[in-house]
Amino acid sequence: MSLKTYNISSNLTVILKYFVPLVWTVFFGALCIIFWMTDELMVGGLDLFIFRIGWTAFFSIGTILMIFTLMKLMRVETDSEFIYVTNYFKIYKYPISNINKITTKSYAFFSLVTIHFIESGYFGKKIVFMPSRNRFNEALAAYDNLKAIIR
Numbered sequence: 001m002s003l004k005t006y007n008i009s010s011n012l013t014v015i016l017k018y019f020v021p022l023v024w025t026v027f028f029g030a031l032c033i034i035f036w037m038t039d040e041l042m043v044g045g046l047d048l049f050i051f052r053i054g055w056t057a058f059f060s061i062g063t064i065l066m067i068f069t070l071m072k073l074m075r076v077e078t079d080s081e082f083i084y085v086t087n088y089f090k091i092y093k094y095p096i097s098n099i100n101k102i103t104t105k106s107y108a109f110f111s112l113v114t115i116h117f118i119e120s121g122y123f124g125k126k127i128v129f130m131p132s133r134n135r136f137n138e139a140l141a142a143y144d145n146l147k148a149i150i151r
Helices: 013-037 048-068 133-142
Strands: 075-078 082-086 091-095 099-106 111-121 124-129
Touching (some): 075 124
Antiparallel strands (some): 111 124
C-alpha cells in the first residue's frame, strides 16, 4: 500500500468556491442597494420600480444559484485507504470502504465528480468537486480500489 496522497481537486476550487461568490455579492449587492436608495435614476424607458424589482430578482437568483452550485464544491485528496474532504476550514477523513460510487459528468469546459457515500458524513451523503484531470487520472491509475467504484 502506497502512502502517497493525491490532491485530485482542481486548483480553481478555492477561487470558484469563495472568490467568485464574494465578488458577486459585494458588487451586485452594492448596486442593488444603490438602485433602491436613489430617488431618480435614468433606466431607459422602464419604470423605476420595475427596474428595481428586476435587478433585485437578478441579484437574488444569481446568489441562490451560487449557493447551490459553486459553494458546494469541495477540495478532495486521496490515498490508498481514505478520502480527505475539506471546505478549506475543516478537513474530514472518510474510509474508501464508505464510498458507494463515484460518478463523473463532463461538460463543455469542465467536469464534475460526485462521491456518493454509504453513510452520511459531516458534509453530507455526497461530495461534489471539480477534478484536476491529470491528478485525478494519476490517482485512479495508482489505486485500483478507487477505479473499481467509478461508474
